[in-house]
Amino acid sequence: MTKKLGSIRDVAKETGLSIATISRVMNGATNVSPETREKVLLASKKLNYLPNPAARTLTTKKTKIIAAIIPTIEHSVYAKFIAGMEQTLAKRGYSLVFAISNSDEEQEKDAAEKLLGMGAEAFVLSGGRHDPELIELLTRRGVQFVFTSIWAPDGDVPTIGYDNFALARGAIHHLHRMGHQDIAVVHGPEVLSDRTTWRKRGAKSAESAEIRLAFFEEELSVGGGKLAAYSMLKHKTKFTAALCLSDVMALGVYTAHSENNLVVPDDLSVMGFDNLDWSVHISPPLTTIDLPARKMGESAVTSLMDYLEDGTPIERKFFDAKIIERASVKKL
Amino acid sequence: MTKKLGSIRDVAKETGLSIATISRVMNGATNVSPETREKVLLASKKLNYLPNPAARTLTTKKTKIIAAIIPTIEHSVYAKFIAGMEQTLAKRGYSLVFAISNSDEEQEKDAAEKLLGMGAEAFVLSGGRHDPELIELLTRRGVQFVFTSIWAPDGDVPTIGYDNFALARGAIHHLHRMGHQDIAVVHGPEVLSDRTTWRKRGAKSAESAEIRLAFFEEELSVGGGKLAAYSMLKHKTKFTAALCLSDVMALGVYTAHSENNLVVPDDLSVMGFDNLDWSVHISPPLTTIDLPARKMGESAVTSLMDYLEDGTPIERKFFDAKIIERASVKKL
DNA sequence: AACTATCATGTAACCGGTTACATAAGCGAT
DNA sequence: ATCGCTTATGTAACCGGTTACATGATAGTT
Structure with missing residues (x-):
């Protein structure tokens, strides 16, 4: 089925011009006479000619391909992130290739090798924890990279993201301002992501005589949130609020409560993290933190493209994330 | 920052071998002595050598890149679809590049040109409705493609998907078996996707003296579902069930009902389409149709890889999708 | 009329691999 | 000892572009 495509030399023969001129036309060089341009374009159509990207890359050394490795795509925060990257890249003629690491450093490294190849x-990498071999590989080959979804004021690699520590700390303070003192923190496994680690630490940093926390770790899923809620209900402390480090887990907490005829926020205030699409539509609407995933994606690839084109150094970037107050948190 | 990378000739010089031998080692050819192989591998490490993909592609004419164009990624059905493709491709050393078309034929065509370039x-294309120029472009260049998410028994292009017509028809029949006769069908705009068209037609085909339908079109989102529900409630007919052609809209119907102190399924049975992750966790759990998006993605790219490697012709593929019965539909 | 700047186009080297074909060495069979 | 086969390696053409440099034509300047 694959048909033979015309090459630049075919077009040159057809038009009686040299390959250099054909190349000029294809690249929109200005010093080509209008008639010649016309003739070349016509012949190109006729011969079904499109410049071969591999040949072009071979000399220019530019592929206009940017790679992203993400832990999972089945989470709308990442979907937004990817959408932001793809659309920003497309505008400037770049393409996105990506791979899914399943939060596994080994898989991430293999994927990177493939994408490099x-x-x-x-x-664009997610988080700040990676196989040192991966970092070394990229550095050795002189390939620029950034860490996203996190924020670190220093370190060799630029981070483009939000401050998980501060956000979680802020969330606890918000709950405290609303009158809560016994707060359960529901979260997924730390091994999967250093974002979780930072968020946990941020929450922990807000602990005081007035703010007492207990941590519940389960799988990062609705089911996991449900399990965590059941553990919470059995706990000796009567929590008045739960901070879920992901909206998905918050939904599980809702489910567990409705299964037990408990009412959010009367029996328990619930706060999430991520502001997923549906969080405003569940009942009661979920108080959560809106993460600028799309913007973060846009920013990450814009920095990389600028770097590739002009050598503009990549700056660390920090995005603010806002608490979206809705009905799931009750003022005590 | 980009460092000069070693080329195959550098490695040849370093080892005192010819470039042909280096190439053989890099490609795992068998007729190379173990000592030579060792020496080459060592020198490669030392010189930081990795074969240049563009140069390789230039002669082999294989890029191992498969492209997918999807309407949106911010919908977990597509996220699953992409995940299925990516992971299947990765296993065989292929990569996925993709673009988002926003359900716009023009954008889709532009994206295809970029990806081709x-x-x-x-x-892998979504649905069966596309700019004829796009189809012509791909055909002219001899690039194989498939349509996904739909099912058509004939036509030039192989489809790999499920039968939207039959599924929607089956859904209506299911509701009828549960005793419902006045059914509202809630759906998104047809212009965005021929899947919607097929689903609407399938539902329509089930109409009879005993089964009366009314169609409500709104934006494909939770908010859209909510609006549709409000229209439904104002409608002269008292519907006992709603078939939402997407779970997302079903969630909107839930919201509208709880805002009006109406109860699903007592006041209205609701059925969705897609079986999104959270559909089992909302209350009441949503009866819906599970679409095999991940499998579909796996299958589509497997067919394409087989075709590229052995010329295996691509067969149309049909996936069954099951109704998942949960508590949101009540037997009358 | 001679000189020069400008513009359109051509020439040819080069990018970094793959691979068909050639060659040389080693070994067993006759 | 000779022949033929196998195996490891080398030679060189080729893939299809880009681009520095060369060339020739045209127009403007004095």
Whole structure:
């Protein structure tokens, strides 16, 4: 089925011009006479000619491919992140290739090798914890990369993200301002992501005589949130609020409560993290933290493209994330 | 920052071998002595050598890149679909590049041109409605492609998907078996996708003296579902069930009802379409249709890889999708 | 009329691999 | 000892572009 495509030399023969001129036309060089341009374009159509990207890359050394490795795509925060990257890249003629690491450093490294072998010119990585071999590989090859979804004021690699520590700390303070003192913190496994680690630490940093926390770890899913809620209900402390470090788990807490005829927020205030699409539509609407995932994606790839084109150094970037107050948190 | 990378000739010089031998080692050819192989591998490490993908592609004419164009990624059905494709491709050393079309034929065509210019060897398209120029472009260049998420028994292009018509028809029949006769069908805009068209037609085909339908079109979102529910409530007919052609809209119907102190399924039975993750966790759990998006993705790219490697012709594939009965539909 | 700047186009080297074909060495069979 | 086969390696052409440099034509300047 694959048909033979015309090459630049075919077009040159057809038009009686040299390949250099054809190349000029295809690249929109200005010093080509209008008639010549016309003739070349016509012949190109006729011969079904499109410049071969591999040949072009071979000399220019530019692939215009940027790679992203993400832990999972089945979480709308990442979906937004990817959408932001893809659309920003597309506007400037770049393409996104990506791979899913399943939060596994080994898989991430393998994926990076494959993407590098495809010609990726720069990488967007998630979080700040990676196989040292991966970092070394990218550094050795001189491939620029950034860490996203996290914020670190220093370190060799630029981070483009939000401050998980401060956000979680802020969330606890928010609950405290609403009158809560015994707060359950529901979260997923730390091994999967250093974002979780930072969020936990941030929450922990807010502990005081007036603010007492207990941590419940379960799988990062609705089911996991449900399990955590059951543990919470059995706990000796009567919690008045739960901070879920992901909306998905908050939904599980809702479910567990409705299964037990308990009412959010009367029996328990619930706060989430992520502001997923549906969080405003469940009942009661979930108080949560809106993460600027799309913007973060846009920003990460814009920095990388600027770097690739002009060598603009990549700056660390910090995005603010706002608490969205809704009905799931009750003022005591 | 980009460092000069070693080329195959550098490695040849370093080892005193010819470039042909280096190439053989890099490609795992068998007829190389173990000592030579060792020496080459060592020198490669030392010189920081990795074969240049563009140069390789230039001669082999294989990029191992498969492209997918999807309407949106911010819908977990597509996220699953993409995840299925990516992971299946990765296992065989292929990569996925993709673009988002926003359900716009123009954008889809532009994206395809870009992806083609990147070296995509085959395409996965969503649905069966596309710019004729796009189809012509792919055909002219001899690039294989498939349509997904739909099912058509004939036509030139293989479809890999499920039968939206039959599924919607089956859903209506299911509701009828549960005793419902006045059914509202809630759906998104048809212009965005021919899946919607097929689903609407399938529902329509089930109409009879005993089964009376009314269609409510709104934006494909939770908010849209809510609006549709409000229209439904104002409608002269008292509907006992709503079939939402997407779970997302079903959630909107739930919200509208709880805002009006109406109870699902007592006041209205609700059925969805897609079986999104959270559909089992909302209350009441949503009866819906489970779409095999991940499998579909796996299957589509497997067919394409087989075609690219052995010329295996691509067969149309049909996936069954099951109704998942949960508490949101009440037997009358 | 001679000189020069400008513009359109051509020439040819080069990018970094793969691979068909050639060659040489080693070994067993006759 | 000779022949033929196998195996490891080398030679060189080729893939399809880009681009520095060369060339020739045209127009403007004095």
